[in-house]
Amino acid sequence: MTQAMPTVSSNRRMTRHNRTILVRTIQYVLLGAVVVLFAVVGDWSNFADQYLNWDVVKALFPRMLTTGLVNTLLYTAGAFILGLVLGLIVALMRLSEVWLYRAIATVYVELLRGLPTLLVLFLVVYGVPILFGDVSFLRDFYVQAIVGLGTVAGAYMSETIRAGIQAVPRGQMEAARTLGMSRTRAMLSIVIPQAFRIVIPPMTNELILLVKDSSLVYVLGVTAAQYELTKLSQVAASGGIRGIPNGPTPLLMAGMFYLVITLPLSQAVRALERRQARRGGH
Amino acid sequence: MTANVGAGAAETTPTGQPMISISGLRKSFGPVEVLKNIDLVINQGEVVCVIGPSGSGKTTLLRCVNLLEKPSSGKIVVNGAEVTDPETDLDAVRKTVGMVFQQFNLFPHLSVMRNLTIAQTKLLGRSKSKAESIARHNLERVGLAHRETAYPAQLSGGQQQRVAIARSLSMDPALMLFDEPTSALDPELVGDVLAVMRGLARDGMTMMVVTHEMAFARDVADRVVFMDGGYVVEQGPPEQVIGDPQHERTKTFLHRVLNPTSVEEGEEFPAPPAEIPQPELPDPRGLGQSTQDG
Numbered sequence: 012m013t014q015a016m017p018t019v020s021s022n023r024r025m026t027r028h029n030r031t032i033l034v035r036t037i038q039y040v041l042l043g044a045v046v047v048l049f050a051v052v053g054d055w056s057n058f059a060d061q062y063l064n065w066d067v068v069k070a071l072f073p074r075m076l077t078t079g080l081v082n083t084l085l086y087t088a089g090a091f092i093l094g095l096v097l098g099l100i101v102a103l104m105r106l107s108e109v110w111l112y113r114a115i116a117t118v119y120v121e122l123l124r125g126l127p128t129l130l131v132l133f134l135v136v137y138g139v140p141i142l143f144g145d146v147s148f149l150r151d152f153y154v155q156a157i158v159g160l161g162t163v164a165g166a167y168m169s170e171t172i173r174a175g176i177q178a179v180p181r182g183q184m185e186a187a188r189t190l191g192m193s194r195t196r197a198m199l200s201i202v203i204p205q206a207f208r209i210v211i212p213p214m215t216n217e218l219i220l221l222v223k224d225s226s227l228v229y230v231l232g233v234t235a236a237q238y239e240l241t242k243l244s245q246v247a248a249s250g251g252i253r254g255i256p257n258g259p260t261p262l263l264m265a266g267m268f269y270l271v272i273t274l275p276l277s278q279a280v281r282a283l284e285r286r287q288a289r290r291g292g293h
Numbered sequence: 294m295t296a297n298v299g300a301g302a303a304e305t306t307p308t309g310q311p312m313i314s315i316s317g318l319r320k321s322f323g324p325v326e327v328l329k330n331i332d333l334v335i336n337q338g339e340v341v342c343v344i345g346p347s348g349s350g351k352t353t354l355l356r357c358v359n360l361l362e363k364p365s366s367g368k369i370v371v372n373g374a375e376v377t378d379p380e381t382d383l384d385a386v387r388k389t390v391g392m393v394f395q396q397f398n399l400f401p402h403l404s405v406m407r408n409l410t411i412a413q414t415k416l417l418g419r420s421k422s423k424a425e426s427i428a429r430h431n432l433e434r435v436g437l438a439h440r441e442t443a444y445p446a447q448l449s450g451g452q453q454q455r456v457a458i459a460r461s462l463s464m465d466p467a468l469m470l471f472d473e474p475t476s477a478l479d480p481e482l483v484g485d486v487l488a489v490m491r492g493l494a495r496d497g498m499t500m501m502v503v504t505h506e507m508a509f510a511r512d513v514a515d516r517v518v519f520m521d522g523g524y525v526v527e528q529g530p531p532e533q534v535i536g537d538p539q540h541e542r543t544k545t546f547l548h549r550v551l552n553p554t555s556v557e558e559g560e561e562f563p564a565p566p567a568e569i570p571q572p573e574l575p576d577p578r579g580l581g582q583s584t585q586d587g
Contacts, residue, residue, distance in 0.1 A: 191388035
């Protein structure tokens, strides 16, 4: 008994170390098994033929670039700018001293965050021509799509901007008012510039979401010139474009195009957040 | 309005028009009344230090002067304008009333120079070059002429506070309000800020200073106002209020402030109530055993 004592304690220490190794080994074995399973069960040569048809890539690439990517960027940029303007106005309304402004802004935000973006898009595209059929500018499909996406984005952005404005210390507004600035001028010259620095990372995230949400335009009745990446790739994949055999390669291409936009943006968000974290400590 | 001035103040105040005159001022935050019927007059060129324990309402009083806090009732006239009148153009009055905050409140996204010129160019219609030359003059006054391109975060607390003073001065204020301007500073940085304030007082600036710096109040103030519980308890020249306080509450406060480490039991100190029941400490070993058993 007395002899065993030291062995027991050293065994226990070894066990803890060994257990870690054991658990990790099991994890790797399982992971390896899954990979092998996929490799063996999947029909990879067929998959490669279908998804990596280089002839299709070469034939479709120019159109992906000049139509798909351009349209995706148009819808995204338009909706982002509209969302930013709406978001700022609605954020200021929600922070207003006027009850009615606050009420309108709250209803807007709650309604548009509570509805699926797709439904809002349908409502705009079907509703606007009925409501404003005489306004030629609103008959443009791009405008309708951007209004649909932008109003939803505006609702989300307004909450982000509001949080940013509220994150600016009260003393900033007070110091500006004390110098004699009106509330509006203090907001514009002192508070909002600081709020925007705070909200740049979350707003970039909103932009990433919009890049992806622009694919929802796909379900609307778009003409060939209005195809964005998702619609274009889907049409191409189902054999709808002359000279391109049907097959899923265009879908993979569209995926690559999206990642080329979104990955640098999310990297930028991380860099900005790191910079702010460093600055926050002063 | 002289009726509002404390008895001791009349003979020491420099002759001048009333710059701030407060009468019947009350302020409540919800059910809590923090200012209870305050009457106070500060004359042109006068330096008035407001002292008192925390929660006495002194900061609220100061913030009522430029209406950062809205009084519940009462009348305040600042530099000839009745700020409590809803018809008064507050922004116009505030241009003439400088204010220095405990937390400096410099604009962190603007350079020191821009901090000093933004209100000048946007509100006083001064040209950029005129505003900058006024700003340089005031930075020189606070000893920071060499830091005009810096950003607030690059400055020490004391430097930030001096920039904040220069920012207020650049608007050519008729009077200056100071809300505990040295309370957020490391002890070694306090002196520079107080030196700047002494200079201002020497130059004849009307100043209302909420402070805990008793030495400063004694040396620089024309009048010291002691507040407690929302009332002006006592006021007069510093040698009287600080040197020879008449009221019990003033004596208690000054004793505590001037002897922060003293533990002597003077009669000014309220004795701890005897009837607080001392908790009975159970024997820790007994406690441990009982829980183990249970």
